[in-house]
Amino acid sequence: MVGSRLRLAGFRHQRRHAWQTVLAILGIALGVAVVMAVGLANQSASRAFAITMEQISGRVTHQILGGPNGLPEQLYTQLRLQQSHLKSAPVVEGVVHIGEEQFTLLGLDPLSEQPFRTVTQLPDAGLLARILTQENGLLISAYTAKRLGLSAGDQVTLDITARTSVVEIMALFGEQQGAVLDGVLVSDIATAQTLLAQFGMLDRIDLALRPDQIAPLQQWLPKGFQLVETGQRTSAMENMSKAFQTNLSAMSLLALLVGGFLIYNTATFSVLQRRRQFGIMRLLGATRSELFQVILFEQFLIGLIGTLIGMGAGILLARELLWLVSRTINDLYYTVTISRLDLAPEILLAGVMLGLLTTLLASAAPAWEATRSRPQSVNRRSVIEQQSHRALPWLLLIGLFTMGLGLLLAKFSDRSLLLGFAALFCFIVGYCLLVPAMVPTLSRLIQYPIKWLFGTIGRLATRGINATLSRTGPAISALTLAIAATIGMGIMVDSFRTTVGQWLGQTLQGDIYISVPHSSSKRASAPLPEELPTEVLKLPGVKEISTGRHVTLESAHGPVNMLAIGLSSTSYRGFNFKGDTLANIWQQFSTGKLVLISEPYAYHNRLQVGDSVTLLTPDGNRVFTIGGIFYDYGSDRGLLVMPREHYAAIWRDNQVTTLGIYLKQQTALDTVLSKVKETTSRFEMPLTVRANQEILKHSLAIFDRTFTITQVLRLLVIAVAFVGILSAMMALQLERAKEHAILRATGLTPRQLLGQITLQTLLMGLMAALLAIPLGWLMAEILIHVINVRAFGWSMPSQLSPSILMEAILFAQIAALLAGLYPSLRMARTRPALALREE
């Protein structure tokens, strides 16, 4: 076969430059690993959700839903007594904890279950009677049991709204392998009602309806209840976390983009280093396509090795990311237990394809260029440099064009998150194309100060950068991108955190807040004891209180979060409105005709002040006018606010979820705090009492927790970038071994040479960092003002934090320094004669 010697030459080249090859492989591996890990974690989350929903929903086509407290079980009785031909089953659903882990407790009636779920098809016939009769007994999936080290007959302690109940695991269901219904506990409906203290109420009625049965049932259904299609509801729930997951994917692609640039960079070096060789081969009669194939094959192999390593690392990394992803989804969206990594073939394949394709694309350009050039020019370095410099205007043009495209995309893609990301990527790629064009200017700018500072060595260093633009250009581009990515993500998270902090500071007008640790209901937060508000008001030092009730209501667009508030005189200040509100907003608000909606809710539902929302009330649908849109970063699904007294009247729900306490002036917080704690401890139910500042701290801790995954991704991008800087710089300097040898031969001391090399790499690092600042800032702007808005509906000001910039510059310098060290030490150790002889 033609080319074995050509390939052999390539192989030996890689072996001789093992460092470079290893770094190239590492770059690809890291890029692929990050993409794959995020992909797998995301996929696992989606699958876990889908499987759980399928198992929970079974053959359920529709559900009857009620108000925030669920629906009275008498409705089910009426349904059975009057519409017994419909397949229906009552469901009680709640949230419980075993240790730190959150579970969904599903209370079912086994005798009604047959048309719906397979959960209650029990292996042991005698079990049914036990399920129906035993108090505090439940079923757990075999998979979960294995994971938690539990078996049938064991006792577990459930934490339900901060009360504990000891229950017995009566039996396991499902197989140990499939993570079916992981995170779901099944019990008899009576047990569930008892555990959740939810007597007389159901959470929903599941139905399996034929199309012709839907309309009559809707006719029959009393006011205040809603018949919803299960599929719609499931997909609506799944959509809640979609934006979050898309964001993760995009971030991981950023890692790959950085990785791709690195591959391009190393491939370029690898090819440029061998231009002479390739020239000889061409002279000996190797055709362009033969040579092209040989180069591509070699890079393909590197890509393949990198990809395979990346796959392995990605799977390992995915295991780590998985719980971060699931924790964030649980914190922000819905309860789902993702304990099993789903090695979806399509994700693995996509990862492999991305790795290989990126390698091939990145190396195709230099390979093409190497084979295009005329063989006789192989010996002329100046030709390449001339070409590079000649290409600059074109790069500039294409870069500007691409950035312009990005701008257009961002402006005209309306609400599409994907197009938003496309715009972001256009900006990044366009900017990276501009970088080489800016290098000559920059190096000319720093030429004089450097020369003044470091003399001849300084001049050599700056000159070298410009003179070898074909090499330094892409390297600096790659560095710029890597640093910019870390800056951009850093600014975004930082701005977000600052905004949330400020928002919390403004929202939490009260001095002390009381709430119940966590709720066992998926629709409403756990209520406080009824007599608590009056008792608190009696305490000395308490000026007034505000009350809040958090519930999930049904609207025409699916479930919405409602906060019903009993405002104190100052809690109005907690609202910061976006744009105009209706006139006399607070006065109108107190009449109960208005609702206030949060910014994400307005964004997602395309609502404006003056529009209306339709909510399901016990008396049927009711229309409310939107009085104002307020900033809120508590939920990306959105929040509605109305006066609690009106809410209580309409929904017949007088319960209170949170209590805000306002102190009289010059009252010591600590004194009242301990008094309040004393008061709450008298109630059987454990209550959380927190001072304003404590909540702020706690909330920011939760914020940090949910953004851990973003930080991890940022660190990974930094890791990829670090490897990139290292490999680019190293390759660059190693390639100059001969030049260095000549310098040494001409009389430079090893120390001077070391200085020159280090200075040069540091300068390149500095240039990249300087160039990265505008790009990083631009990325942050797009992330904050385009991506965040589209994904979550949150708008916020961007905050340019100097520490992030310093961090980026520092990290670029450290990487550059490290990268310069090895070649200069190597050079200092070898005799110049030897290097002069090479090649």
Place this chain on the structure above:
Amino acid sequence: MAPDSLFYSPMQNKPLLVIEELYHSYQEGGDSRPILNGINLQVAEHECIALLGRSGSGKSTLLNMLAGIDTPQQGCINIMGQAIHDLSERERTLLRRRHIGFVYQFFNLIPTLTVAENIGLPLELNGHKEREIKKLVGLILSDIGLGNRWNAYPDQLSGGEQQRIAIARALVHNPAIVLADEPTGNLDAETGEHIMRILLGLSKQLKRTLIIVTHSLEVAEKADRILTLNDGTLSTHGDPHW
């Protein structure tokens, strides 16, 4: 004698290489510097031609054009009945691969290939079988007296040895024409002589057409014809002794 006839091969063999009215100039800034200014030449089979000329006179350019790696701005080069300018890049490469051997002043061995692999490369490119390659490489290595350096890498050899390898590589695939660009230019006199002996000996023995670009009259005198490139035109030199 008509100026044209001067450059026709006096040998009876049919012409292997015909150059007609070759013009070429380099762009330097805004100026155009003519380098070849109407070259005409016929080279017969098995002929050995020495090409003299000052540095920058265009000798290497002419050689590159003969090898098909550079194309003249005007004129016609005909190798073995094929007009080079009619050929595509790929066809020119194939022509070069099959019929032309090249020896350079700076050896141009591939540093990552061993001696044997370097020599075997043209054979492999021409589609020879591995076993045949081994045999031919072995033969030619012993011909140049380096049969024991089979597995050495170029940087482990002396300059003279490297050039011998380069000659072996240029001849091993039996090319019709061997082009040598100052093959002794980078070597001391003694080694240079040795190299020339090998180059001439081998091409005579293998009946190759040989065109040597050289500065050395001593080397040139061993050729069948000596031509000088001066101001872009060819002229005969001294007293060719055929």
Place this chain on the structure above:
Amino acid sequence: MGRLILILFLILLSGCQENQIVVTEKLSATRLLSSVDQQGFDRAEKPREFIFPQDHGPHPRFRNEWWYFTGNLEDSSGRRFGYQVTFFRFALKPPSEKAAASHWANNQIWMAHAAITDKDSKRHLTQEKLVRAGPGLAGSHAQPFSVWVEDWQVQQGKEGFPWHIRINSERFKLDLEVEPTVGIILQGDKGLSQKSAEPGNASYYYSYPRLNSRGQITINGQRYLVTGLSWFDREWGTSALSPEQTGWDWFSLQFNSGDNLMFYHLRNRQGTADPFSAGTWIDNTGNAKRLSLNEIEVAPSNWWRSPNGNNYPVEWTMKLKADNRTLRIKPILNEQEMDLSVRYWEGAVDIYEQGKQIGSGYLEMTGYE
């Protein structure tokens, strides 16, 4: 009647899966009954005083209880129908002192079976419901009397009788008013019906053996106005059969003469009649006379194999020894198998004496394979 108590328990153990029924049916009565936890329930150990209408209502201190209607009906053109409507209550646990806060935790399971036999079309339609009492999904009240499983209900009228039976299923509907012509008959020893030797293996058992019935049957949208006679059985207890007893053949016969006969034929392992088999003769004035096994003799005279492979003796010869009468009992349709959660045969029959039809009734057979 000792009827479907066994069957009900089988269902509970079968996990409501239809494909498990065949398996569970093979479970022996021994294992089932011995595994039943009767602790904490009252037992029918001695005769008691019956008070009406209270005793029409539920007796939750006992483990199981049922309300059992069967009858033969006819429309004006002489089209023959049989019907069965049964409500079973089964307590999974004895009632506790303190009522559970969850309505679902009342440990009462209700099952209802309904069937229509349409002789002319050779159709036998069956339906079943199995629910827990829950928040009023099924139950019974004494005053005013009602028993219901979802939308299958029996309710008394304003003044007591007639009772109104309403069955609504996708395949058929039954809407019937029934009114007794003969008063309440206490079966066995003043209402204590001993089923096997052990004390407490008995039930309290009373009947309305003859109720005038009128109403309508709807099958596939076709409505038939019908009249005829029904039989109502009420029974409650905690345990009944001994492990030796494997099945029964239960006759409730109404003669054209106005006389009525109830007889249950308990079979033991050897396939012979168990000595606790017993019956009651009720004449047209409502006088009841207990019958023991040596006064009455039954023997199968013809067998029918159901599509499911069960072999039932659908025709019987019955000898009333004291009167020296020989009756032949023949089904109006062989295909009256109740192929529900648990399989048994329950169907309308005619009574013949010397080739002449002298009455009609219902026959229930269990324990045949």
